[in-house]
Amino acid sequence: MDFAFDARTEELRARLLAFMDEHVYPAEQVAHEQRARLSSPWENPPVVEELKAQARRQGLWNLFLPDAEYGAGLTNLQYAPLAEITGRSPQLAPTATNCAAPDTGNMEVLAQFGDERQKKQWLEPLLAGEIRSAFAMTEPDVASSDATNITTHIRREGDEYVISGRKWYISGAMHPDCKIFIVMGKTDPDGPDIRRQQSMVLVPRDTPGVTVKRAMQVFGYEDHYHGGHAEVVFDEARVPVSNLIGEEGGGFAIAQARLGPGRIHHCMRLIGMAERAIELMCRRAVSREAFGKALAQQGVVQNWIADARVAVEQLRLLVLKTAWMMDTVGNRGAHTEIQAIKIATPRTVVGILDRAIQLHGAGGVSQDFPLAELYAGARTLMLADGPDEVHQRSLARREIKKYL
Known part of the structure; x- marks a missing residue:
């Protein structure tokens, strides 16, 4: 190896x-x-x-x-x-x-x-960094941890789809360069297969009937750098049928294909956040004194730093193994590992950031250090891309199934 x-x-x-x-x-x-x-x-x-x-x-x-x-x-x-x-x-x-x-x-x-037209119109400017985009899936009126609950309706009228619904925490939607939404809704709400009821359509931001209502805060932060997280209302917004991504009924499968890489990308970046927290902890510990000696000489501080280092090394190995499995057996074959890192990484990094904030005292919750904002972002990832409990439920079922 x-x-x-x-x-x-x-x-x-x-x-x-x-x-x-x-x-x-x-x-x-x-x-x-x-x-x-x-x-x-x-x-x-x-x-x-x-x-x-x-x-x-x-x-x-x-x-x-x-x-x-x-x-x-x-x-x-x-x-x-x-x-x-x-x-x-x-x-x-x-x-x-x-x-x-x-x-x-x-x-x-x-x-x-x-398709080729969609790639030309939207993918190419995104690849060039000329525009931004948003993914509209989560809804405030249902438990969005179960994606089959979504209520946004996409009905076909002739050569158009008509979209009606309310979404929130739509990342990037506040950014002035956000030009396109990928919207998930139900084209067949009464279909027998609950995972074939959903479809995804491309909805330009300037489409009549699309209203970006407000920015949603995250622990008091508005996350300006990522274009914010918005509440968006779709009120009889009309787009051409050619704006359908893939096929009708394929929205749930596309969402799963999208979220697999997204989950591991978040976990990769979280490890970097934890490394920065450890660096800040060490710098603080050697530069401050309390009760007659450097913080770095305090046993509890040494324990925090040692535990953080061990945890990060463990997480990194698990994330790298998951990445290797995605490359060799595909996202489906790495399903258990993807869920494992999604469960383990945010909660562990939140703990490391919490200790780093504690070590910095009042400075830790201030704008003078990045720790409070990093904490808010890491804590949010215990909800984003599926709450921890949903992944625990699925992973446990897969483990138990081996013994039935």
Whole structure:
């Protein structure tokens, strides 16, 4: 068993680490200052566009997409350590490299299921970083942890689909460059197979009947860097039938294909967040004194740091194994491992960030350190892409089935 990264991964890691040191970390404070002067809080600070241009010049662009026709052509195993690096600055680095959700998942959907017209109109500008997109699935009026519950209705009238429904926490929808929604709704609400009732359609943001009502906060944060999370109402919004992605009734299967890679990408970046937290903990511990000695000499602080290191090493191995399995046996074959990392990674990283905040005292909950915002993002991932309990339920059933 070889734990070394291959030559291409090592080369990209070196370039990406240098990009982070030379451009991304110095830009964090610049972006914060520039955002305060923007006319809209949802616009990208100018430094973000500079980072995107720099990343593209350096070939650090669309690293997430395994299809070499559209992306870097990396395997999941090759991309994992790169996503970890960008996770150290989740507000800037994923966007700078065009590897930010929800655009990544939407590009994967269009690349895999879109027709040539859809790819030309929407995938190409997304790949170029010229527009943003949103994925409209979650609804406030039903338990969206069960995707078969969605109530948004998509009915056909002649050569058009008419969409009516209410969605919320639609990531990216507040961004002024968000031009297209992938909307999941029911085209056959009374169909006998509950997993064949749903379809996905492309709905341009400027379609009459589409209203972005408000930005949803996440633990008080509006997540400006990712284009916010919006409540969106579709009131008899009409689009051509040609805007259907794949086939009628295929929405649930497309959603599952989309969420598999998305879950592992989140876990990869979470490990980077945990690594940054450990670094901040160590720097704080050696620079502060309490009760006559450095925090680094306090036994409880040493325990926190040691436990964090052990946990991160465990998570990384599990995520890399999952990436390898996705590459070798496919997403379906790696189903158990994908669920395992989705359960283990957010909750573990939340614990590490919580200790890091505690070690920083009042500074830990302030805007002077990234920890509070990282905590909010990590805690949200215990809900996003399926709550932990849904994955636990499914994983347990698969384990028990072996003994029936």
